[in-house]
Amino acid sequence: MGLTISKPNVYRDWNESSYGLSNGILGINCRHSAGFFVPGKSTFNPVKYDESANAERYKQEQKQRRYERELRKTKRARNIARDLGDEDETRRLNQKARLQSQRLREHIAEHDLRRSKVRERPMDKPVVVTIASNNQIEARNPADGTGAGIYTGYAKLTKRQQKLDAMLPESGKRITINKRDIKMKDLSALTAKNGCEYAVFTKGGQRILARGSSTNAMVSTEYLENLAKDGWRFSGHTHPGVGHVVRMSSQGDKNVLKLFKQKQSVIYDSVGGFDVFDSEGGNHENR
Incomplete structure (x- = not known):
């Protein structure tokens, strides 16, 4: 008769993990992925990145974010001027937006970055929904307290x-x-x-x-x-x-x-x- 020796389970049950929660594993903005792991067989081979190259790319991506913010801001101001019927201001801001857009595209091409047109569009009525906890949702209007938001009636x-x-x-x-x-x-x-x-x-x-x-x-x-x-x-x-x-x-x-x-x-x-x-x-x- 053979003897089977069982080893204690050193891994937590998956059902006890944070899986399924918005702020848990594989939740909102989580970039982990699931896969098979066999104790004693599987190996961990992380991709090695050049730290200096990674830091430089991060720097250029942050510069891209800044260019996008400035472009959105100009477009919002242009939309307000257009709604108010200020043709001179609308033309001036249109020209400014074109120059900012060109600068952004050139920066993306020069550093081989990924373009997102969504981040270049202004939100006329911005509303952000923030998950405060697992069972509580809080709505926040980021335009509150801004002159533009109050002037156009979208904020307070x-x-x-x-x-x-x-x-x-x-x-x-x-x-x-x-x-x-x-x-x-x-x-x-x-x-x-x-x-x-x-x-x-x-x-x-x-x-x-x-x-x-x-x-x-x-x-x-x-x-x-x-x-x-x-x-x-x-x-x-x-x-x-x-x-x-x-x-x-x-x-x-x-x-x-x-x-x-x-x-x-x-x-x-x-x-x-x-x-x-x-x-x-x-x-x-x-x-």
Whole structure:
């Protein structure tokens, strides 16, 4: 009579694994594959990659992602300009998008990368569904808090922006807050919602946020002179509307810059586009 010696099973039962869960093995974005393994027979022969070549390819792929983001951003701005009937801005952004697209294609060809046209298309109504856990799904709109999203009616203010909005219920009001509690692009979101100018002044870790009217920031020359004497800087302000023409600096903007003895400041529009301007009248278009 033969004697059979059984060895203890050192492998977990597959049914006890995370297989079948969205964040488990072979789940969403998992790139593993399943295959047969025979103890004592199967060998593991991983493919060896050139680390320097792999690092270089990663660098070029990240550059491709950046080019794609910039192209999508331009296309979104172009679509907004087109919807608003701004033909000059639409033509300008179309030309910019063509140049960015050409740059992207040349980069892909030069480094033998894989092109994805989906990543080059703007989303007019972006909604992302994030799986927070195995049984909880949370919907998030990445356009929330952006001037473009609010201006086109696809999004809303963030909770932080809503708090700022509540603290400035009408034109002519000003508040002093911590610098970390407001970003410059929050101005575009507030302008998109209320259709009025906002101005920001910075000193150390503090900022003054002023709400103006549809045509000016409603801060007196005397008040500005006192700010300048106390060491505040004119960080930037908004002009309601969309496009480079809207972001052109006025003589009043230049006078304020001279009063603060600054070389430059920035003007944002309602969708997050901005231009840098100087006290001599120059506008340096950014996007």
